[in-house]
Amino acid sequence: MQKRMMLVRTALAATLVLGLGGLSTAATGPLKAPTEQLIIAGKKPARFDHSVHLKMGLKCGTCHHDQDHKPLTAKDIAAMTDSSQLACVSCHNKSRPQMELQTKRDVFHARCRACHQKGYQGKKGPTRCSGCHLKRKRQPLEGC
Ligand code: HEC
Ligand code: HEC
Ligand code: HEC
Ligand code: HEC
Numbered sequence: 001m002q003k004r005m006m007l008v009r010t011a012l013a014a015t016l017v018l019g020l021g022g023l024s025t026a027a028t029g030p031l032k033a034p035t036e037q038l039i040i041a042g043k044k045p046a047r048f049d050h051s052v053h054l055k056m057g058l059k060c061g062t063c064h065h066d067q068d069h070k071p072l073t074a075k076d077i078a079a080m081t082d083s084s085q086l087a088c089v090s091c092h093n094k095s096r097p098q099m100e101l102q103t104k105r106d107v108f109h110a111r112c113r114a115c116h117q118k119g120y121q122g123k124k125g126p127t128r129c130s131g132c133h134l135k136r137k138r139q140p141l142e143g144c
Contacts, residue, residue, distance in 0.1 A: 030078040
């Protein structure tokens with residue numbers, strides 16, 4: 001019983017830390033795709049809206065995978081208690097053996113920009129820097 005409470009507290013603490021760190025709406029129940037736009041934090045914050053992408057029929061596993069690079073399904077994600085497992089930087093950092101998969105710039109551009117260039121179902125996404133990155137002068141939350 002006590003152990004369970006500890007787990008709940010740890011999950012809550014992680015949620016708070018994440019909230020401050022940029023992932024906006026970490027849920028405490030089963031995890032679902034956020035309905036609001038996320039601001040991906042970093043030196044060049046960028047916008048990302050799940051709903052725009054899910055409407056085109058993209059599966060969670062197009063972007064989310066586990067430590068073995070196996071695509072995650074909505075069910076896998078719902079079973080998680082902590083969205084920090086989904087944060088790309090939790091795996092894509094200096095400890096990753098492949099040099100080209102260590103930085104946010106590399107992994108996000110590889111995943112996001114590459115598809116925008118190629119297009120999906122006949123639609124292209126923004127490829128100019130300002131199509132994803134917030135303008136400097138604005139505050140992140142007003143940048144949408
Ligand atoms: C399709 C969306 C998209 C486009 C277009 C895009 N980026 Fe990014 N980029 C991202 C995301 C998401 C990140 C991760 C956020 C961050 O690291 O600040 C990122 C990260 C970066 C970073 C690393 C920042 C850091 O934290 O170290 C740089 C530098 C960068 N982008 C430059 C550019 C430039 C210059 C252009 C235009 C030539 C561009 N990006 C176009 C999505 C995009
Ligand atoms: C086109 C890419 C893409 C698809 C498809 C996608 N996601 Fe995400 N998701 C992201 C990115 C990027 C983040 C932010 C990760 C980061 O900041 O490191 C994210 C974050 C999340 C988070 C954490 C949000 C938070 O505020 O803590 C959840 C939960 C999530 N996704 C669930 C889902 C589910 C469920 C699906 C499928 C129904 C899905 N995602 C499909 C790209 C995607
Ligand atoms: C739990 C750990 C983990 C998380 C979280 C994670 N990755 Fe990965 N990622 C991996 C592993 C492992 C590989 C495969 C490396 C290899 O080729 O051996 C990989 C490969 C990749 C690749 C290159 C291969 C491909 O699929 O195109 C890209 C791009 C990538 N990840 C982007 C992302 C993005 C964007 C996120 C966040 C939405 C993310 N990753 C979250 C572990 C992770
Ligand atoms: C598999 C393809 C694919 C992937 C992966 C993808 N996108 Fe997109 N994205 C699109 C397409 C296509 C559109 C245009 C949708 C439309 O016109 O209805 C789009 C639109 C957008 C827009 C403009 C619409 C808006 O929300 O204002 C932004 C910003 C964006 N994507 C950011 C991202 C970021 C950041 C990532 C990576 C985390 C990403 N996308 C990953 C295909 C993709």
